[in-house]
Amino acid sequence: MKTLFEKIWDAHVVKKIENGPEVLYIDRHFIHEVTSPQAFNGLRERKIPVFRPAQVVATADHNVPTINQHLPIQDELSRLQVNKLNDNCKEFGIDLYGLNHPKQGIVHIIGPELGYTLPGSTIVCGDSHTATHGAFGTIAFGIGTSEVEMVLATQCLLQYRPKKMRIIVNGLLEKGVTSKDIILYLISKLTAGGGTGYFIEYSGSAIQRLSMEERMTICNMSIEMGARGGIIAPDEKTFEYVKGREFAPKGADYDKLLAHWKTLFSDKGATFDKEYVFDASDISPMITYGTNPGMGMKINGLIPAGNGSSTDADKADLKKSLDYMGFSPNESLIGKKIDYVFIGSCTNGRIEDLRMAAKIIKGHKKAENVTVWIVPGSKLVEEQAIAEGLKDIFEAAGIPFRQPGCSACLAMNDDKIPAGKYCVSTSNRNFEGRQGPGSRTLLAGPLVAAAAAITGKIVDPTEFLN
Amino acid sequence: MEKLVKIESTCVPVNISNIDTDQIIPARFLKATSREGFGDNLFRDWRYNNDHSPKTDFPLNNPKYKGAILVAGKNFGCGSSREHAAWAIVGAGFKVVVSSFFADIFKNNALNNGLLPVQVSDDFLTKLFIKIENDVNTSVVVDLENQSIQTKDGSLKDSFEINSYKKTCLLNGYDDIDYLLNIKNEIQVFEQSFN
Ligand code: SF4
DSSP, X not given: OOOHHHHHHHHTEEEEOTTSOEEEEOSEEEEETTTSHHHHHHHHHHTOOOSOGGGEEEEOOTTOOSSOTTSOXXXXXXXXXXXXXXXXXXXXXXXXXXXXXXXXXXXXXXXHHTTOOOTTOEEEESSGGXXXXXXXXXXXXXXXXXXXXXXXXXSEEEEOOOEEEEEEEESOOOTTOOHHHHHHHHHHHHOTXXXXXXXXXXXXXXXXXXXXXXXXXXXHGGGGGTOSEEEOOOOHHHHHHHTTOTTSOOHHHHHHHHHHHTTOSOOTTOXXXXXXXXXXXXXXXXXXXXXXXXXXXXXXXXXXXXXXXXXXXXHHHHHHHHHHHTOXXXXXXXXXXXXXXXXXXXXXXXXXXXXXXXXXXXXXXXOTTOEEEEOOSBHHHHHHHHHTTHHHHHHHTTOXXXXXXXXXXXXXXXXXXXXXXXXXXXXXXXXXXXTSTTOEEEEOOHHHHHHHHHHSBOOOGGGGOO | OOOOOEEEXXXXXXXXXXXXHHHHSOGGGTTOSSSTTOGGGTTHHHHBOTTSOBOTXXXXXXXXXXXXXXXXXXXXXXXXXXXXXXXXXXXXXXXXXXXXXXXXXXXXXXXXXXXXXXXXXXHHHHHHHHHHXXXXXXXXXXXXXXXXXXXXXXXXXXXXXXXXXXHHHHHHTOOHHHHHHHTHHHHHHHHHHHO
16 A cells, blocks of 8 residues: 555666665756756766766746746846756756747746646756645656756755655635635745645645646645645546646556546555545645744734744744734734735646736726736746737736846845835745845735725635626 | 864864754755855854844854864754755865754754764763853764763763664765665676566
C-alpha cells in the first residue's frame, strides 16, 4: 500500500546510497534567468555538457519589465542576466521562451499551459514555487543553484525522502471564497513552518471540486508552510487539461500514459506521518496582516493579540511584524485604506484569476488613491484575456493591462511598492521588503484584490458578487 | 568545496525568528551571474539605512560581535530557494549557522556550499543568546565529527543531527555533483529501463 507520492517517487529512484540519500531521476527541469547562470558557469568550469537538454525548458520571467517589452531592458544588470540566459541556452542547446517569445511567461504558468507538466513525473526548478506543478499529480519542488547544476549535468538529484502529510478539505465553499483563501486559511492554521520536512497531499471533496487552475494556486503555496511540495491526485479534470497541449503526448502515447496516470492515487490504507482534516464551510475570504504567510485571518476578523502564542519568541515575532505593518493587535482591517493592488504572479496570474478580478471590476472605476497593476502570467494568458474582453474591462476602469512576468511578486524589475505603502497582492509572500524595500504586503485572493482596486480600501468582496 | 571538521569561534547573534531568504538577501541583489560578492548585501535592509549608511544597532555592524558562527532565531531560511542566501552568508565569512529550526531548501543549499547548519534545541538557543549577550567573547566549539556544539567553558552543550552521507561530504570536501557524475552509467541504464 503506497501513497500517491510514494508511487511516483519510487518509480524515479535510480539507486539508494547506503545510509544516505536516494538518487532521484528528474523528468522535467525548468530554468529561469536568476538561479541558472552560476550553474552554467559550473558546467563550463567542469567542461561538461547538459546531459539531457531536451528535458530542460527555459524562460525569462523574474527580471523582465512588464511594460514596453519590445524595447531593450533599461536596467543594465537585468538586461545582462536575461541576455546571459539567451547565451547559455544557445550554447547548451536548451529551448528558451525568452523575452518577446510569443509563449513566454512565468515558469510555473507556461509549464502546464504548454503541456510540459505531466502527471506522474518529477519536476524541479530553481524556484521554490515549483510546487505549483503538484496540482497535476506530479512530484515538483524547488531547488538551489548547486542542484540546478547537478540536474543539468546528470538529470538527477541526491534527495532524502520527505515525510508524508495529508490535508483533507471536505465540504462546500461559501460564495466568494477562492482557492487562494483555502491555502491562506491552511497556512494560518498550520503556520509558516508547519509543513517543514513534509510533502503534502491535498485531498477531500472540496479539493476535488476545484479546477486545475485553482488546484495550482493551492499547491503553489505549499512552500509557504515550509513543505517541500504539494500534490493532488490526478483525475478526469487533469487528463482533460493535459490532453492536446502543445508538448503533451499525443495519440497512442497519450493513451498509454493515461492508463498509467489512472493508477496514481493514494491506496486505501496507505499511511501518512501527519493528517489534518478541515471543513470548507469554515473558510472565508482571507487576508494577511503580518510579515509571513502564516499570519492570515478572515477578512472580517481581528488581528490577533498573540495571547495564545506559546513562546516569547512568537510574541516578539508578532510584535515585530505588526510594527512593520503599522497595525495593532485586535484591529480590524475592514475599511483600511491601501495604496497599491497587484493582481498576478504564479499564484494568481492565470486566466481564471483575471476573470474573477474582471467580474468585480466590470462597470467600476479604479479608486483614485490606488495604483493597480494587473499582470498576466504568460503571453497566452494575455492573449486570452484580450480575446475575452477582460483587458477592455480593466482599461475602462482606468487600470492598464501589463505584460507577463513575475513583476511585483518579488520586485526585481521596476514594479516596486514604495516604502511604507500598503499593497493588497495576489502573490505568495508578504515578507518584509518583498515587494520593494519597506513595502507592506497584504496577501489575498483575486476577489479581495479587485474589490480593493475599486474601493481603495480593504472590503469583503462578497458584497460585490450579486 | 573546503573541508569542514571543527570550528572554534565567537558568535554573531541575530535574535530574530522566521528570518526569510528575502531578509538574508533581498531580490534586487540577485542580478549577478557569479557566486561572488553577495556577502556585502547580507541582511541588507536590516543592516543599512536607505541612504546606505550602516544601522549601528544591527549586530553585523557592531564591532563587538565577530566570528565565523552566525546564531539566529528559529525557522531560519524560510522562503525562496535562492542559493544566493547561502552565498551571502558564506561571503560574509560565516562557516556555521546555529538555529533551532531550518527551512529545508536552505539547509540543502547551505550544505552544498560548505556552510554547516547546526540545529539545536530551543532551550540551548535561548541560553546561547543570553550567554552571548552577557559576554560577547563567548567562544563556541562546533565539532562535526562528534556532532556536538558547546561553549568553550563547557557550560552549554548540545548535539546536532546530520545525515552520515552529508557529514562525510563535508569532512572530506566532496560535492554531490562529483558523486552523480561518477554514476552516469547507472543513470543511463535507469533511463533505458524507465522508457
Ligand atoms: S511569480 Fe513570484 S513566486 Fe512565482 S516564480 Fe515569479 S517570483 Fe517566484
